Amino acid sequence: MNTIRIGSRESKLAVIQSELVQNYLRAQGLDAQIITMKTTGDIILDRTLDQIGGKGLFVKELDRALLDGRSDLSVHSLKDLPMEVAQDLPVVAYSKREDPRDVLILPQGEKELDLSKPIGSSSLRRCIQLKKLFPEAECKSVRGNVLTRLEKLDSGQYSALVLAAAGVKRLGLQGRISRYFTVEEMLPAAGQGILAVQGKAGQDYSYLGAYNDRQAQAEALAERAFVRWLDGGCSSPVAAHAVCQGERLQMTGLYYHDLTGQWHKEQIAGETSQAKMLGVELAKRMKGRYE
Numbered sequence: 001m002n003t004i005r006i007g008s009r010e011s012k013l014a015v016i017q018s019e020l021v022q023n024y025l026r027a028q029g030l031d032a033q034i035i036t037m038k039t040t041g042d043i044i045l046d047r048t049l050d051q052i053g054g055k056g057l058f059v060k061e062l063d064r065a066l067l068d069g070r071s072d073l074s075v076h077s078l079k080d081l082p083m084e085v086a087q088d089l090p091v092v093a094y095s096k097r098e099d100p101r102d103v104l105i106l107p108q109g110e111k112e113l114d115l116s117k118p119i120g121s122s123s124l125r126r127c128i129q130l131k132k133l134f135p136e137a138e139c140k141s142v143r144g145n146v147l148t149r150l151e152k153l154d155s156g157q158y159s160a161l162v163l164a165a166a167g168v169k170r171l172g173l174q175g176r177i178s179r180y181f182t183v184e185e186m187l188p189a190a191g192q193g194i195l196a197v198q199g200k201a202g203q204d205y206s207y208l209g210a211y212n213d214r215q216a217q218a219e220a221l222a223e224r225a226f227v228r229w230l231d232g233g234c235s236s237p238v239a240a241h242a243v244c245q246g247e248r249l250q251m252t253g254l255y256y257h258d259l260t261g262q263w264h265k266e267q268i269a270g271e272t273s274q275a276k277m278l279g280v281e282l283a284k285r286m287k288g289r290y291e
């Protein structure tokens, strides 16, 4: 078989994530190479994502390479993948899930959270939950990849950052984590910690069969069905976290009501084989409370 070309964003985290897939392929005796690409979302850093067109900006360039046959696979953080994935570019494998929690990071050398400065967080999901944990805290947007955000933190602009444990750990920076939020304290974004391998319809991806993690896949389907049903675009602070144990799947959703700013969480449990349906069911139930 020819070399498998893996399309990746250029950021260090994106490349490390692509290497995880590359290493798997090489361990299968396959030849795999990473091709990095600049994406619009990585280039424009002075505006928020909703101003420039949403999360899709991180994937468009990679999609084009797949469609044009310049790459065979794209590796994405599932959480950055838009809810509506084109039929001709399906997710062909889900990785085992890395730590799904969010973490608090203090500026280098600091020991305590100094709330005279804002906490840096680029997502409304994190901000609304932070408000509950630290009522006095101000939340301020911070853009850029994880390393850029850490530089901004260390230059003194923020009291702390909230980041996904998964990215921080993959970058080998777990030593900088000062607090792990439980998933109850800070419900993660749908798909957080899972990598999605995207391919092109009609190609044979059977070589990824053993890479796909059934548990992560079921969790991903439930969480994404919940968000999709609520039409949670990238700026909407809905959150969902599922835990699959064998035949059982349990999930928690967070629903934010735009008009009032109110939000609440609810849970649902059922059979793993019904993952998608459970996500939709929970979404309907939660939205119904505001109608």
Ligand SMILES: NCc1[nH]cc(CCC(=O)O)c1CC(=O)O
Pocket: 077, 078, 079, 080, 146, 162, 163, 164, 165, 166, 167, 168, 191, 192, 193, 194, 195
């Ligand atoms: N939106 C950026 C992004 N996309 C995926 C991760 C981390 C890795 C993951 O969640 O799988 C991050 C960084 C962060 O939110 O701290």
